[in-house]
Amino acid sequence: MAHTHDHSGHDHTRHDHRAGHVHGSTDKKRVLIAACLTGGFMIAEALGGLFTGSLALLADAGHMLADSIALGLAWYAFHLAGRPATGRLTYGFGRVKTLVAYTNGIAIFVIALWIVYEAWGRLQAPVPVLGGPMLVVAILGLVVNIGCFFVLHGGDRESLNMRGAILHVLGDLLGSAAAIVAALVILATGWTPIDPILSVLVSLLILYTAWSLMREAAHVLLEGVPPTLDRDLIARDLETTIPGVREVHHMHVWSLDGTSNMATLHACLGEGVDAYQAVSAVKKRLAREHGISHATVEPEFGQCTDTGGDHDHDHGHDAAPHHGHYH
Structure with missing residues (x-):
C-alpha cells in the first residue's frame, strides 16, 4: 500500500x-x-x-x-x-x-x-x-x-x-x-x-x-517518547475522534531535538473512506492537540502492509521509528 x-x-x-x-x-x-x-x-x-x-x-x-x-x-x-x-x-x-x-x-x-x-x-x-x-x-x-x-x-x-x-x-x-x-x-x-x-x-x-x-x-x-506525550493515549484519541479511522498501530513518537516532536503511524481505515481526507485530519489533529510538528501516516485497508496478516493491536511494537517513512 x-x-x-x-x-x-x-x-x-x-x-x-x-x-x-x-x-x-x-x-x-x-x-x-x-x-x-x-x-x-x-x-x-x-x-x-x-x-x-x-x-x-x-x-x-x-x-x-x-x-x-x-x-x-x-x-x-x-x-x-x-x-x-x-x-x-x-x-x-x-x-x-x-x-x-x-x-x-x-x-x-x-x-x-x-x-x-x-x-x-x-x-x-x-x-x-x-x-x-x-x-x-x-x-x-x-x-x-x-x-x-x-x-x-x-x-x-x-x-x-x-x-x-x-x-x-x-x-x-x-x-x-x-x-x-x-x-x-x-x-x-x-x-x-x-x-x-x-x-x-x-x-x-x-x-x-x-x-x-x-x-x-x-x-x-534514543528517540524516546517525549515526557509530555503518551503514545497510546494519542493513538486512542485518533481512533475516537477521526472519522473513518478504525485503528492506529505501529505508532512511534519521538523528538528531533527536545522541542520538535514527530510521529509515524499506520492508520487502518474503513472501506470507502477517502484516504487523503483521513490522513489530512490525522495530521491536523496531531499538530493542534498534541504538538507533533511532523507526522508520516500510512493509510491501510484490510491487512497491515508490514505484517501481511492480522493487525497488531498494540499501538507500537517496533523498537525504532520507520526511518523510511520520514517526510
Whole structure:
C-alpha cells in the first residue's frame, strides 16, 4: 500500500513556531548577553578563587563555566533554527544541540567530582582563605547573576530553551550565595572548613544539573517518547475522534531535538473512506492537540502492509521509528 504524502495537515508548522517568530530574535540576543556575562565573570571568579584560596569560589566558577556553555548552546540552538536542511542532513542541525549537551554533561560531572575530591583534601588539611577579597568577588558574582536573570526573565516563557537558560542562572545565584555565606563565616569566626563544605553543596547542585542534562539528552538521542506525550493515549484519541479511522498501530513518537516532536503511524481505515481526507485530519489533529510538528501516516485497508496478516493491536511494537517513512 503506497504511503499518502499529503501535507495539508502541515499548518501545524505555523502553529508550532508562531511564538518563535515573535520572540526568536530578542530571545537569541537575551541568551547571548547572559552567556557573555556568565562566561566573562566565570574567568574573574576562577582567578579570584585562586587568589583567595577559596574552593567555594572555584566551585561556583565551575558551575558558571557549565552554565555559560549551556547558555551558549541555547543561543546556538536559536541560531541553527533558521538554517535549512540539506540533502545529507534532511532534518537540519537540530540534534547538534543535543549531542553537545550530552558531552557538556560529562564535562560537568568531571568538574564536580574534582571539586569534591579537592574539598575532602582541604577538610583533612585546611588552608588559609582570604575572607575579605572572597566576599567581594562573591558579591560581584551575585550581582552579575541577578543581571543575567533579569535579562532572561523578559523572554518567551513558552520556549524550553529560555526556561532552561533561566534555570541555569538560578543555579548560579545559589552558588554565589553559598560563596557569600562562606566568606561571612570565615570573616566572623575564622572557621575555614565552611569553604570546602559549601563547595561540596555547590558540587551536588552541579551534579544534579549534569545528570538531568545527560538524562534528557540521552532520551532524545534514543528517540524516546517525549515526557509530555503518551503514545497510546494519542493513538486512542485518533481512533475516537477521526472519522473513518478504525485503528492506529505501529505508532512511534519521538523528538528531533527536545522541542520538535514527530510521529509515524499506520492508520487502518474503513472501506470507502477517502484516504487523503483521513490522513489530512490525522495530521491536523496531531499538530493542534498534541504538538507533533511532523507526522508520516500510512493509510491501510484490510491487512497491515508490514505484517501481511492480522493487525497488531498494540499501538507500537517496533523498537525504532520507520526511518523510511520520514517526510
